[in-house]
C-alpha cells in the first residue's frame with residue numbers, strides 16, 4: 001500500500017438537484033451525463049475516485065465473446081454496440097486490439113467452431129472491428145513465440161484501455177467538474193433522510209461532517225449498493241452476489257505484438273495475457289465470495305501461474321518472483337427478485353440493472369461493465385426525468401476533443417531535443433491522457449519517470465496539481481499507470497521520483 005497523506009478540499013454549494021454516492025464508472029458517467037443535462041450535480045466517494053471495482057478490471061472494452069457460450073446474444077449485441085461507440089468516441093484512450101485464442105486441449109471448441117464463433121461475434125458486433133482470422137499451428141507460433149507449439153489459433157478483435165480503467169473513469173469526473181459539478185473524493189455518505197420531497201445527506205470527510213440537500217439521490221456504490229440502500233431506506237428488488245477476480249503484472253512482455261493472448265484454464269474458463277507497456281498482465285479468476293473486500297492470496301497466485309505456464313510454451317516458465325504488482329476485485333453480479341442466491345453464478349448475466357424509487361426520488365445502479373458505461377449514462381437521464389427532474393437532452397458529455405494539434409506536440413518535444421524513440425512514447429502518452437491540455441506541461445522536464453513508460457516528470461507534476469490528487473496512490477495507481485507496471489521496490493528506488501513526490505507534498 002502506498003503512503004496516504006490527506007490534503008483538504010472545500011466546496012461552497014449546499015443544494016443540488018442530484019447527489020451521486022460512489023464514483024466508480026457508474027457514478028462517474030451518471031455525473032457527467034446529469035451535469036451535461038443541466039442538473040446541479042454532487043458526486044462523492046468515500047475513497048479516491050475509482051478506488052474500488054473500477055480500478056480492478058481487465059481494462060477491456062469488449063462485446064463479451066464468452067457470453068455467446070451461454071446464448072446471451074442480446075447482451076453480446078448490446079455490449080458490441082457499446083464497444084463500437086466507445087472506440088469511435090475515444091480514438092486514443094480506447095484502442096482496438098487482437099485476441100489470439102490458442103486452441104489447446106482446454107478450449108471448448110476446435111478450429112472450425114472457433115472460426116464460426118469469431119465470425120458470428122464479428123457479425124453480431126455489426127462489423128465494428130477488424131475481420132477475424134484463423135491460423136495454422138506453425139503460423140500462430142511464428143506470430144507469438146510464447147504460444148505452445150502444435151496448436152492452431154483464431155483471432156478476433158475487441159478493444160482495451162492502454163492506460164487503465166481508473167484514469168478512464170476520472171475522465172468523466174473531470175468532464176462533470178468542467179461542466180460545473182461538485183466532485184469530492186474521500187467523502188462518505190454517513191446519514192440520510194427524505195422529508196418534504198428533499199433529501200438531507202450527511203457527508204463525512206477529513207474536514208468533519210457536513211449536511212447537503214438534493215432533490216434526488218443516485219446510489220452508485222457498486223458492491224456496497226445494498227449498504228447505501230439501507231442508509232437511504234430505499235430497498236431494491238434485485239440483489240448482488242460477488243465474483244472475485246485477480247490480476248498479476250509480471251516484469252516481462254510475453255507478446256511480440258500489441259495483442260492479447262486468450263487461453264482457457266483447466267476449468268475451461270477464458271483468461272488472458274494482456275500487454276501493459278513493456279510488462280504483461282495475467283488474469284483473471286472467477287471465485288464466489290461473500291465479502292467485497294478481497295486480496296490476492298497464495299491460492300490465486302498458484303492457480304494463475306499454473307494455468308499460464310501450462311497453456312503457454314515459454315522457455316522460462318513464469319515464477320512468483322516475476323510478479324511485480326497484483327490486484328483483486330469483485331464483479332457485482334445481479335440476481336433479480338425471482339432468482340435464487342445459490343444459483344450457479346457463472347450463469348448469471350453481467351447486465352446492469354437500474355431501479356428507481358419514485359416515492360423517495362432515488363435511483364440505484366446495480367452491476368454492469370465498464371464497456372456499457374455510455375448506456376448507463378443515458379438510462380440514468382431517462383430515470384431522472386421519470387422522477388420529475390428537468391433533465392435536458394445532455395450536451396456533449398463524453399469523448400475526446402479535436403485531434404488536429406497532435407503533431408504540434410511532437411514538434412515541441414523535438415525542439416526540446418528529446419530523443420526520437422522517447423518522444424514517440426511521450427507524445428503518445430501525453431496526447432492520449434490529456435489531448436490539447438498536454439500543451440500546458442509539454443515543455444516541463446520531458447524526461448521519462450521510468451524508461452519505457454511514456455510519462456514525463458512534467459506530466460506527473462501537472463496531474464498531481466490539477467487532478468484532485470490527495471495521496472501518492474491516487475497519483476501513481478489511478479491517475480497514471482505507474483504503480484501497475486512498476487513494482488513497489490522500483491518506485492522506492494527511483495530517487496528522482498521520490499524527491500518529486502516529496503516536493504509535491506505527497
Ligand SMILES: Cc1cc2nc3c(=O)[nH]c(=O)nc-3n(C[C@H](O)[C@H](O)[C@H](O)COP(=O)(O)OP(=O)(O)OC[C@H]3O[C@@H](n4cnc5c(N)ncnc54)[C@H](O)[C@@H]3O)c2cc1C
Pocket residue numbers: 021022023024025026027044045046047048049050051052053054055056057058059060061062187188189190220221222223224228243244245246284328329330331332367368369370371372
Ligand atoms: C476482475 C474484474 C475484471 C473486470 N473486467 C472488466 C473488463 O475488462 N471490462 C469491463 O467492461 N468490465 C470489467 N469488469 C466490470 C467492471 O469493472 C465493473 O462492472 C465496474 O467497475 C463497476 O463499477 P461501479 O461504479 O458499479 O462500482 P465501483 O467501481 O466499485 O464504485 C463504487 C464506489 O462507491 C463508493 N462507495 C461505497 N459506499 C460509499 C459511501 N457510503 N459513500 C461514498 N462512497 C461510497 C466506493 O468507494 C466505490 O468507489 C471487471 C470486474 C472485475 C472485478
